[in-house]
Amino acid sequence: MLRKRLAGYAVVLCSAVLLTSCSSSSVRVAPDPAADASEQAMAAYWAFRDAELKIYSTGSLDGVGDIKTIARGEALKHIQRNLAYFRGAGLVMKGRPVLSPKVQSVDLNSAPPTARIRDCQDSTNYVSIDKFTGEFKFPGNPPSVGHYIAERVDSHWIISDLASYSNEKC
Structure with a gap:
């Protein structure tokens, strides 16, 4: 009797597993190359912005890795120009801009x-300070649109490439 009951449970359990494995999860959806590209481009954007924050808050490329894997062309020149300016002026950035990117x-x-x-980037609370004294130097920028x-x-x-x-209007 116990053996029949266990065998019955085993049949029910196996049936449930087979039915579950044949559910809608086995339906294959065609990949969307544009959606994949959009996700990857957005990941590149966040890597670029994270690198900018690190570079501008320290006044250094240290710890960023090879910047040429994140930026090239005008975007790379933008980072290099800003870094040269900050170093020359003895400035670093403090705070974080509020970002709302969309592909x-x-x-x-x-x-x-x-x-x-x-x-739509709001840099109001992303301010310039003296790298050596911590003294406030320049306010952040009001909201602007970056492309x-x-x-x-x-x-x-x-x-x-980039432009602001x-x-x-945001």
Whole structure:
């Protein structure tokens, strides 16, 4: 009797496992290359912004790794110019900008493939201070719109261009 009951439980358990494995999770959805590219471009954007924060808050490239894996073209020049200015003026940044990026478009047919990112960035509480004394020097900037271009280089995405417009509404 006990043996029949255990065998019955085993049959029910195996049936449940088989039915569960045949549920909707086995339905394959076609990959969306544009959505994948959008996610990867956004990850590149966040890596770029995180590197900027680290560089500008320390006045150094130390601990960032190879900046050329994050930025190239005008975006790389932007970081290099700002770093040279901060070093020359003895400034670093304190605080964090509030960022709200969104991928506006993805073009997988361009060479290289590109994604355009628009960010409403509020740098009001991202201020310049004297690197050596900690003394407040300059206030942050009011909200502005930044436009960034990410490009797929080899197998990864990298920020290649940027522009900021204070007259464009967030």
